[in-house]
Amino acid sequence: MSSLRNAVSRRAHKERAQPHSRKKFGLLEKHKDYVERAQVFHKKEQTLQKLKEKATFRNPDEFYFRMIKTRNVDGAHKLESNANKYTPEELMLMKTQDMGYILQKLQSEKKKIEKLTAVLHSLDNQPSNRHVYYAEDREEAKEIQFLSLKSKIVLASDDVSSDIKRKTAASYRELDARRNRVSQLEKLYMDMALQKELQKKGRKRKLREDEIVSPTSKAVYKWRPERKR
Numbered sequence: 001m002s003s004l005r006n007a008v009s010r011r012a013h014k015e016r017a018q019p020h021s022r023k024k025f026g027l028l029e030k031h032k033d034y035v036e037r038a039q040v041f042h043k044k045e046q047t048l049q050k051l052k053e054k055a056t057f058r059n060p061d062e063f064y065f066r067m068i069k070t071r072n073v074d075g076a077h078k079l080e081s082n083a084n085k086y087t088p089e090e091l092m093l094m095k096t097q098d099m100g101y102i103l104q105k106l107q108s109e110k111k112k113i114e115k116l117t118a119v120l121h122s123l124d125n126q127p128s129n130r131h132v133y134y135a136e137d138r139e140e141a142k143e144i145q146f147l148s149l150k151s152k153i154v155l156a157s158d159d160v161s162s163d164i165k166r167k168t169a170a171s172y173r174e175l176d177a178r179r180n181r182v183s184q185l186e187k188l189y190m191d192m193a194l195q196k197e198l199q200k201k202g203r204k205r206k207l208r209e210d211e212i213v214s215p216t217s218k219a220v221y222k223w224r225p226e227r228k229r
Helices: 002-007 020-025 031-056 088-121 138-151 162-199
Strands: 070-073 076-079 204-206 221-223
Touching: 088 162, 162 221
Parallel strands: none
Antiparallel strands: 070 076, 204 221
16 A cells, blocks of 8 residues: 555645745744754753853852953953063064074084085095196106006995995985075074064165166165264
8 A cells, every 4th residue: 555655646745934924024934943943042051051050169269360361342251462562672682582593503503514514525536635746748747647547546336335325325415404404594584684674763665676786586675864963
């Protein structure tokens, strides 16, 4: 019987629409709308219940710094803004200290690069010391040149152990990484120096592209001359 009941075409069920006399109230609320509204209502009710319990069992001696660092705005607690916490002189001092730290790191990296370069310089195939020979004629010069080339000592790659090769490659990688770090620190130091100069008092303006002698990707500023007392 169930198969026959499903075979017969039935009229599609349609939910009741809002009566014409109640059109001013908008769409008629359906069951799914009521369920969603009830869930939101109960969620708010549970939140209020938990807050009441916390208020009932709270410690009267409890204190934390947000009690004095917040202010009530439209019924909501908001933290006080720290935008104007420091004066311009204090900001300038902090900027100078940051620049000093960057400069110190930059000098330290340069010293480490010099030490690595000095260590790796001895691994070069070309000898660093050269002797000057004097000849009376061309034949003697050719003979001296032949003897010097014959007596030149060059380390072959087969005589170097794999451990030394691995350490040498690691040292070269470290040297490249430190050079990249130095370039990044120099760029950061120049940017911080520019920001520090821009914070100083004085009339200045940003140059246009046609006014720049040497084109660059960064902005160029020009300070107007001021008479010194």
